[in-house]
Amino acid sequence: MFITAGATVASSALDGTRFSGWQWAPWVLGLTLIIVFTAISMNSGGGPRGRLGISGLSGRDRAAGDRFDGLAAHRWHGLVMVSRMMPGPAGRRWLAEAESVLWEIAAAQRATAVRSYLLSGLRVAAVTWAYEGLRRVRPGPRHPR
């Protein structure tokens, strides 16, 4: 929906410029990828994320995957990557809560639970960015952290 809306807006805005038809599409796609990768790399330097790093149960989040029986480290890294697509505090909270649940859930159900977090992660990212936008427009107490 957002892509369609964005494409329509971009198409209208660039109508009459040197970009005719859909020639602008690769440029917009490239620019979007650059912005996303820049945002992720800027976010990734903020120290340990997730409750393990904060709580001191484990020094670094890279070790967290190894601490869960039945959970491959790459799946944990997937969660960390998704959390970095969210605004800082929202991403830390999402990851910490995921970690808390994964810690206590039965090992046999852990992989399914991780998959559910990964599947809903992008939706959570979109929602939390929307809340972040609202918070910036009208600061107030109604924004979960």
Next chain:
Amino acid sequence: MGLRLTVQVQLVLQALLHDTAREMYGLELSEETGLQPGTAYPILLRLEHEGWVTSRWEDVDPRAEKRPARRYYRLTAGGAVQASAALAGARRPKDTALRRLAEGDGVA
């Protein structure tokens, strides 16, 4: 931003309404509703944004407990009233819908 009362949202509200004074953490809610924890999280986030639910981190020493702190959720006073009214007005999820939900998204 309005709250859409999907079957999943109704399940979460029913679980929280069962005892409004009781705080529930993610795994508990997941087990009670049959939803995967990753599915319940965005619902709780939306309910919290709407002011129906409040949450807090458990105040424990993770080293002593040997587990990370839990995030506890409970309905606010206003949220409990709104949730009851919303559930009363909502179409009750059919057994088939719940069964499909449990099969496709259940924890167990």
